[in-house]
């Protein structure tokens with residue numbers, strides 16, 4: 001599992017570590033890791049003679065860039081520092097000069113010929129986008145054709161929230177120190193970071209056990225996924241009920257059932273008016289015209305995809321088993337009703353649905369996803385999976401680490417893929433996973449399936465995502 005920590009947590013751990021070590025040790029470690037990353041980015045044999053420009057702000061982020069620049073200069077690179085702050089890290093500047101680096105009067109001339117730019121304008125101390133004087137320099141860096149490496153974070157992003165409130169220098173790669181920060185994993189900031197590399201500086205044992213964010217990896221998901229035992233039968237594996245589709249949108253029922261059939265439950269019960277379409281595609285489904293309360297026992301419900309104005313949501317919420325609510329099921333959903341439930345509830349909104357539930361604009365949710373997902377989980381007392389370019393899952397109540405899904409792909413932005421996801425999550429609930437695990441494992445498999453189906457390079461239909469789920473499951477567990 002990868003983890004990310006807030007700035008105040010990272011700073012506290014750094015302060016503790018610094019108090020035990022000779023002065024300057026951490027910055028030397030950071031600069032050594034940064035320089036090593038630059039060596040490998042430039043490529044073997046290409047450091048000597050490479051033209052490197054350092055964009056240096058007034059804080060320690062600039063200090064890291066200067067010390068790394070000194071290392072590059074000692075290996076034969078031509079290193080030029082562009083000083084953007086009112087002052088620059090004195091030790092770093094002296095080290096650069098001693099190694100043969102220089103300070104530029106005019107930033108644009110060295111940038112025009114640069115092979116590599118190190119963005120050391122701001123790191124965890126930065127906020128509110130780049131300052132106006134740095135903007136033309138950042139644009140010249142981006143337009144130069146040089147490889148841009150962000151030091152710790154792309155300057156101008158909010159490290160804790162992933163917010164981008166102004167201009168940011170887009171990086172090809174980011175070398176971050178000690179721990180990931182949430183902004184490196186959450187859009188819109190994540191998009192500016194490029195490939196992120198973590199450099200250890202010895203903080204690991206000083207960080208608290210509960211991070212701000214967790215990103216699952218294959219082995220974490222493999223541990224969560226249900227495996228039928230020798231004595232299992234379809235009922236013991238769990239039955240998932242799907243209340244979805246309408247005469248107008250029968251396809252949503254088919255796609256939600258497709259997701260549910262691949263999620264580890266022993267049987268899928270479909271309840272609603274699209275039974276014929278469901279059976280035609282998936283004859284293994286148990287269909288029932290409704291209402292849900294009369295459909296027979298299930299271990300979890302999925303309600304909402306393509307439901308239109310059809311009834312069913314309140315019925316399902318009145319049950320005493322876990323419920324995943326998606327799409328039309330989220331419209332006008334009552335927080336009181338959800339909070340009063342005794343069994344877990346999972347809500348799976350996209351940004352527009354989340355905005356409607358919170359009473360804010362969609363853009364506000366997209367700009368501050370972490371705050372939005374925690375707020376929904378708090379208000380509804382439910383586990384919330386917020387979909388989109390970054391998918392986040394917050395535990396009921398909004399406390400504890402939020403899970404960020406690392407497997408997504410923008411090819412998933414295709415009609416009906418959300419229906420597959422909610423069916424899959426419901427099936428994992430029926431198989432007995434806690435809501436936070438069901439949601440985050442579902443997002444993980446769903447993203448992986450989409451990547452497989454698209455090969456990272458071609459459009460996909462939602463049905464193909466469902467069909468690739470078995471392969472994704474095998475990838476994770478083998």
Ligand SMILES: NC(=O)C1=CN([C@@H]2O[C@H](COP(=O)(O)OP(=O)(O)OC[C@H]3O[C@@H](n4cnc5c(N)ncnc54)[C@H](O)[C@@H]3O)[C@@H](O)[C@H]2O)[C@@H](O)CC1
Pocket residue numbers: 014015018026027030057058059060061062064085121122123124125126127128129130131134151152153156177201
């Ligand atoms: N604290 C530590 O132990 C370590 C810190 N390290 C580095 O130190 C960085 C943090 O250093 P600082 O706390 O000095 O903070 P930063 O260097 O991130 O930024 C602070 C400076 O930038 C200015 N600033 C803030 N917002 C700005 C904006 N929008 N545009 C232009 N200037 C802006 C501030 O006035 C301040 O002078 C980390 O990101 C990391 O790169 C590393 O050397 C590892 C060890």
Ligand SMILES: Nc1ncnc2c1ncn2[C@@H]1O[C@H](COP(=O)(O)OP(=O)(O)O)[C@@H](O)[C@H]1O
Pocket residue numbers: 327350386387388389390391408409410411412413414415416417418419420421446
């Ligand atoms: N830009 C994007 N990058 C990655 N994944 C995305 C992006 N946009 C949407 N998705 C994913 O695609 C799926 C779309 O779901 P949803 O919005 O409910 O669509 P629908 O209702 O048509 O099924 C979700 O899993 C979501 O996380």
Ligand SMILES: [K+]
Pocket residue numbers: 061119120121122123150151152153154155
């Ligand atoms: K930076």
